[in-house]
Amino acid sequence: xxxxxxxxxxxxxxxxxxxxxxxxxxxxxxxxxxxxxxxxxxxxxxxxxxxxxxxxxxxxxxxxxxxxxxxxxxxxxxxxxxxxxxxxxxxxxxxxxxxxxxxxxxxxxxxxxxxxxxxxxxxxxxxxxxxxxxxxxxxxxxxxxxxxxxxxxxxxxxxxxxxxxxxxxxxxxxxxxxxxxxxxxxxxxxxxxxxxxxxxxxxxxxxxxxxxxxxxxxxxxxxxxxxxxxxxxxx
Amino acid sequence: xxxxxxxxxxxxxxxxxxxxxxxxxxxxxxxxxxxxxxxxxxxxxxxxxxxxxxxxxxxxxxxxxxxxxxxxxxxxxxxxxxxxxxxxxxxxxxxxxxxxxxxxxxxxxxxxxxxxxxxxxxxxxxxxxxxxxxxxxxxxxxxxxxxxxxxxxxxxxxxxxxxxxxxxxxxxxxxxxxxxxxxxxxxxxxxxxxxxxxxxxxxxxxxxxxxxxxxxxxxxxxxxxxxxxxxxxxx
Numbered sequence: 001x002x003x004x005x006x007x008x009x010x011x012x013x014x015x016x017x018x019x020x021x022x023x024x025x026x027x028x029x030x031x032x033x034x035x036x037x038x039x040x041x042x043x044x045x046x047x048x049x050x051x052x053x054x055x056x057x058x059x060x061x062x063x064x065x066x067x068x069x070x071x072x073x074x075x076x077x078x079x080x081x082x083x084x085x086x087x088x089x090x091x092x093x094x095x096x097x098x099x100x101x102x103x104x105x106x107x108x109x110x111x112x113x114x115x116x117x118x119x120x121x122x123x124x125x126x127x128x129x130x131x132x133x134x135x136x137x138x139x140x141x142x143x144x145x146x147x148x149x150x151x152x153x154x155x156x157x158x159x160x161x162x163x164x165x166x167x168x169x170x171x172x173x174x175x176x177x178x179x180x181x182x183x184x185x186x187x188x189x190x191x192x193x194x195x196x197x198x199x200x201x202x203x204x205x206x207x208x209x210x211x212x213x214x215x216x217x218x219x220x221x222x223x224x225x226x227x228x229x230x231x232x233x234x235x
Numbered sequence: 236x237x238x239x240x241x242x243x244x245x246x247x248x249x250x251x252x253x254x255x256x257x258x259x260x261x262x263x264x265x266x267x268x269x270x271x272x273x274x275x276x277x278x279x280x281x282x283x284x285x286x287x288x289x290x291x292x293x294x295x296x297x298x299x300x301x302x303x304x305x306x307x308x309x310x311x312x313x314x315x316x317x318x319x320x321x322x323x324x325x326x327x328x329x330x331x332x333x334x335x336x337x338x339x340x341x342x343x344x345x346x347x348x349x350x351x352x353x354x355x356x357x358x359x360x361x362x363x364x365x366x367x368x369x370x371x372x373x374x375x376x377x378x379x380x381x382x383x384x385x386x387x388x389x390x391x392x393x394x395x396x397x398x399x400x401x402x403x404x405x406x407x408x409x410x411x412x413x414x415x416x417x418x419x420x421x422x423x424x425x426x427x428x429x430x431x432x433x434x435x436x437x438x439x440x441x442x443x444x445x446x447x448x449x450x451x452x453x454x455x456x457x458x459x460x461x462x463x464x465x466x467x468x469x470x
Contacts, residue, residue, distance in 0.1 A: 006243040006431055078468040085468060093382035142418075146381060146469040147328040148389070148460050150399035150419025152426075164385035167433075183377075184385025185430060191387075192427035195420060195446065196241055198402075211430065225383050233313040233320060234381040234469050 004210075010196040011205035019051035023119075024126025027205055033133040036216060038161050038208040039123070040193035042153075043141040044103055044110055045204045046119045052111040053104070065101055068109050072097035077235060088112060091226035092156065093235070094143045113139065116157025117220045124159040136161025136216055140190035146234070153194035155186035155221050162186065162215040163224035184225060185215055239445075245431040246440035254286035258354075259361025262440055268368040271451060273396050273443040274358070275428035277388075278376040279338055279345055280439045281354045287346040288339070300336055303344050307332035312470060323347060326461035327391065328470070329378045348374065351392025352455045359394040371396025371451055375425035381469070388429035390421035390456050397421065397450040398459035419460060420450055 013030040017023065023046060027039065047053070056064035062082055070076075073086035077093065086097050090112065098112040113119045120137040127135055139157035144150075155163060163186040193206035229235055248265040252258070258281060262274065282288070291299035297317055305311075308321035312328065321332050325347065333347040348354045351374045359372040374392035379385075390398060398421040428441035464470055 004245050004247075004431065006427070008241040008243070008427070010239050012239075080468060147462050147467060148419065148422065149462050149466075150417045150422070150460060152419050152422050154383070182385045183429065184383065184387050187383065187385070187387050188426035188430050191423035192241070192243070192430065194418065195423050195427065196239065225385060227382050227384050231384075232382060233315060 006192070006208060006210040008192050008196050009207045009209065010203045011207060012203065014045070014202075014204055017045040017048045017204075019048060019053065021049040022126060023049045024123045024130060027123070028127055028130040031205065031207060033127060033131050033135055033207065034209065035134045036209075036211065036213060037133065038136040038138060038189055038211050039127065040138045040140050040190055040206045040208060041120075041123060042197065042204040043098070043112060043116065043139055043156055044100065046113050046116065046123075046139050046157075047110045048104070050113055050119065052113060053108045054111060055107060056101070056109045058107050065096070065099065065109060068099050068111075069096045072099055072111060075235075087235070090116070090156070090222065091228075092143075094141075098141060112141070112156065115222075117159065117222055118157070120157040120159035134160070134216070136211070138186055138189050138193070140193060142194075152187075153190040153197075155184075155190045155225065158186050158219045158221050158224075160216060161189070161211065161219060162217055163219045163221050165215060185211075186219070186221065186225065241427070241443060241445040243427050243431050244442045244444065245438045246442060247438065249280070249437075249439055252280040252283045252439075254283060254288065256284045257361060258284045259358045259365060262358070263362055263365035266440065266442060268362060268366050268370055268442065269444065270369045271444075271446065271448060272368065273371040273373060273424055273446050274362065275373045275375050275425055275441045275443060276355075276358060277432065277439040278333070278347060278351065278374055278391055279335065281348050281351065281358075281374050281392075282345045283339070285348055285354065287348060288343045289346060290342055291336070291344045293342050300331070300334065300344060303334050303346075304331045307334055307346060310470075322470070325351070325391070325457065326463075327378075329376075333376060347376070347391065350457075352394065352457055353392070355392040355394035369395070369451070371446070373421055373424050373428070375428060377429075387422075388425040388432075390419075390425045390460065393421050393454045393456050393459075395451060396424070396446065396454060397452055398454045398456050400450060420446075421454070421456065421460065
């Protein structure tokens with residue numbers, strides 16, 4: 001199920017992305033892609049290209065941000081100071097409903113893509129058309145965790161690469177069924193990509209080369225990763 | 236703050252680890268380490284080497300496991316069926332208090348290391364003594380997440396490589412302070428390593444080559460990652 005070595009490459013030279021841009025075109029112009037690569041693309045540029053921007057009054061500061069966060073939340077789970085942890089229409093549980101004011105022109109806030117699995121498929125199809133390479137795509141965003149400090153990048157959309165790999169049926173070295181069964185490789189790929197991207201260095205795309213070929217299949221974050229409320233012990 | 240390319244290498248040839256083994260010696264015998272590498276070691280072999288094994292009666296099955304889980308928990312947060320989510324003495328919130336029955340001889344259960352930061356320091360010091368290489372070490376384990384399906388590997392101990400990197404003071408491309416400030420690189424390193432390890436393939440060690448030199452510093456999962464209950468909105 002695994003590979004011997006992985007390489008993670010920062011993709012340099014991406015321009016500032018604007019509404020209406022075709023993300024796959026911008027990536028294809030600067031990245032050298034091979035069959036089997038996984039292209040990790042940060043949500044910020046996907047949202048910008050898709051025009052998921054709303055105006056906020058900079059004079060209102062945190063208050064303007066808060067109004068957008070409320071609008072993007074279907075359920076607020078917790079509030080503390082300026083922090084809101086809420087469930088979005090996609091089923092994600094995250095801080096501030098994924099609304100972001102950084103790395104965007106002052107006066108604008110960036111919302112999550114409407115359907116990041118679809119965004120990933122569109123980028124995958126575009127890259128295939130422009131480069132001929134059969135790649136997987138992960139759209140990543142930066143989320144916190146309730147019991148661990150620090151943020152990590154996780155997958156909010158996937159195409160052509162597994163979101164969760166099921167090891168059920170595998171046995172351990174003693175021949176017993178493994179009790180650790182499902183690995184969220186899409187989140188691990190997103191986090192690995194973040195290690196070469198940084199937050200302020202303007203690298204919104206990375207390529208992971210050498211992933212297990214069995215992981216290259218149709219997939220969906222919404223279907224595979226988002227935990228339905230009925231399974232949830234902490235909402 | 237970042238690097239251009241990372242390589243993640245599976246370390247092949249590790250023997251079955253037994254109580255009393257010196258993990259650093261076993262790794263040094265098979266891995267080719269360079270200054271600045273981060274060595275990710277799965278908790279299972281660290282616990283085995285440290286003798287963190289308890290006998291369970293296989294005839295009792297899940298019941299025996301449950302008794303060990305209760306003993307290793309300082310607070311049970313949720314129960315559903317066979318699953319217990321609890322807080323351990325280390326402050327980790329995880330399933331079954333980190334107690335594991337897979338990949339260990341039948342009749343035994345593996346507990347978490349008493350202090351995985353100390354375990355990481357011991358491995359780091361041993362590798363330095365045996366190979367001369369100045370490396371970082373992450374001890375990793377496999378945890379679930381409340382709102383996302385699938386498990387990912389995270390750091391339970393670190394030495395010589397940052398657990399959380401603070402980007403406060405950095406500015407975005409528009410010159411404003413970044414609102415995403417703290418990145419848990421240790422968890423991203425652990426997850427990246429898992430991508431080459433798999434669960435059943437018997438590769439308990441991976442090397443991450445090419446991390447940002449600024450990340451190579453003293454560190455602690457307990458001090459940097461474990462969220463104190465007072466900050467916690469979900470316990």
